[in-house]
């Protein structure tokens with residue numbers, strides 16, 4: 001058998017241009033051969049259903065999308081691979097020169113987003129817009145999913161700290177790193193992943209594992225040795241017997257070392273976390289360690305945390321791994337990338353539509369903007385309002401907000417601010433957006449949550465947040481549906 005070389009995957013000039021589905025490269029080839037590759041096309045990214053039956057999602061992934069589009073190019077090793085796959089030289093020559101030259105509008109990271117509203121809009125020459133679909137969805141789907149899961153967990157944890165512990169159980173390296181970033185921007189306080197700390201400046205935190213106690217085969221020696229090396233100590237107390245040996249040993253070591261260490265607390269990782277935390281709290285308090293915190297971990301998520309809180313658990317810090325980083329109860333967000341407008345033979349932009357027997361699935365044609373309609377009296381959001389590009393709802397006195405499918409459900413809103421949610425990121429290939437820091441994104445996400453009534457934020461059966469179409473947008477959609485109906489009837493009569 002031939003021996004695998006360790007360098008096999010390492011192309012020095014590797015790029016993400018091939019991080020796409022083969023059909024994108026094949027479709028782009030068709031457009032290029034037909035000479036329509038430069039026609040302007042407009043795609044929108046949106047999802048149809050909120051994940052985890054949550055009342056909102058936290059948009060994440062933009063920074064990585066920006067880097068991807070900014071650096072987009074086929075390198076020599078990418079082209080060599082495509083050559084091996086049988087693509088012809090002229091097409092490869094076209095790909096060699098290709099860069100992303102489009103205009104991108106997007107929600108900002110940390111924005112609260114909802115089903116059926118455009119999260120991003122990519123206007124670019126048809127072939128370019130097609131080639132970047134897969135990577136954009138890959139990034140946005142994952143990061144938005146994890147940010148939303150983290151936000152749910154934070155909703156329940158409240159002011160308690162949450163640390164991301166998931167790297168070992170994540171779906172490989174990238175998911176651990178970018179998932180941790182998503183969790184932090186949605187409100188987690190820290191991560192155990194040291195590389196994420198280095199890359200993004202996320203505070204790193206942690207305790208120690210059972211293996212350290214097992215290595216010394218003695219809890220007392222293990223805790224002491226740890227304390228001799230590290231000032232900050234959180235002792236893991238459940239290796240042998242939490243209440244009979246773990247907690248008393250932690251207290252003994254803290255007593256012995258006094259001011260020489262900062263006894264931050266203990267971690268519980270098995271057993272009845274409610275009962276054990278209450279008992280441990282009592283023991284720590286009696287020993288005078290009222291400031292020592294109780295950390296807990298073990299397959300936690302928003303459900304167990306809520307349940308533990310309802311039992312009066314005395315847990316201060318929640319270490320959450322597997323169920324956060326793998327989005328355990330819903331492993332994928334279904335954001336899609338749909339063509340909404342294309343340049344025709346005459347150079348005119350024409351709207352496109354995808355019809356479905358399910359009214360919720362019919363796409364909304366045309367270039368659109370999304371506005372958050374904020375009630376000036378109470379500072380809360382009345383809902384989101386999707387309008388056609390040229391509309392300016394902020395100038396209206398009264399806004400008619402109605403359900404896009406059940407149109408009889410609606411309301412008239414006055415005294416509002418219409419806050420536009422999309423920012424221009426790229427203008428004809430040029431990056432014009434000032435990237436915020438991760439800390440700024442995190443603060444922005446927190447501020448956004450204040451705009452929402454609590455009814456939309458509860459983790460169980462939240463109220464449905466209104467996402468409405470403007471009258472013009474709705475009329476335009478109906479007009480296109482009618483045009484298609486007439487076309488199909490004419491076809492059937494042939």
Ligand SMILES: Nc1ncnc2c1ncn2[C@@H]1O[C@H](COP(=O)(O)OP(=O)(O)OP(=O)(O)O)[C@@H](O)[C@H]1O
Nearest residue numbers: 269270271272273274275298299300304307308311
């Ligand atoms: N008081 C509690 N109420 C509800 N859920 C709890 C409570 N205490 C712990 N849990 C959760 O119950 C699950 C218990 O997991 P498991 O059955 O593996 O027990 P364990 O204590 O971890 O056992 P092991 O010693 O094998 O690790 C975990 O998800 C944990 O977070």
Ligand SMILES: O=P(O)(O)OC[C@H]1O[C@H](OP(=O)(O)OP(=O)(O)O)[C@H](O)[C@@H]1O
Nearest residue numbers: 165209210269297298299300320321322
């Ligand atoms: O339960 P999660 O939410 O995924 O949180 C991460 C888990 O990872 C560790 O366990 P593991 O058994 O891998 O190692 P350990 O020996 O340090 O307990 C830690 O003790 C947590 O239980």
Ligand SMILES: O=C(O)c1cccnc1
Nearest residue numbers: 165192205206207208319
């Ligand atoms: O620091 C910890 O306690 C930790 C880190 C990763 C996974 N579980 C626990």
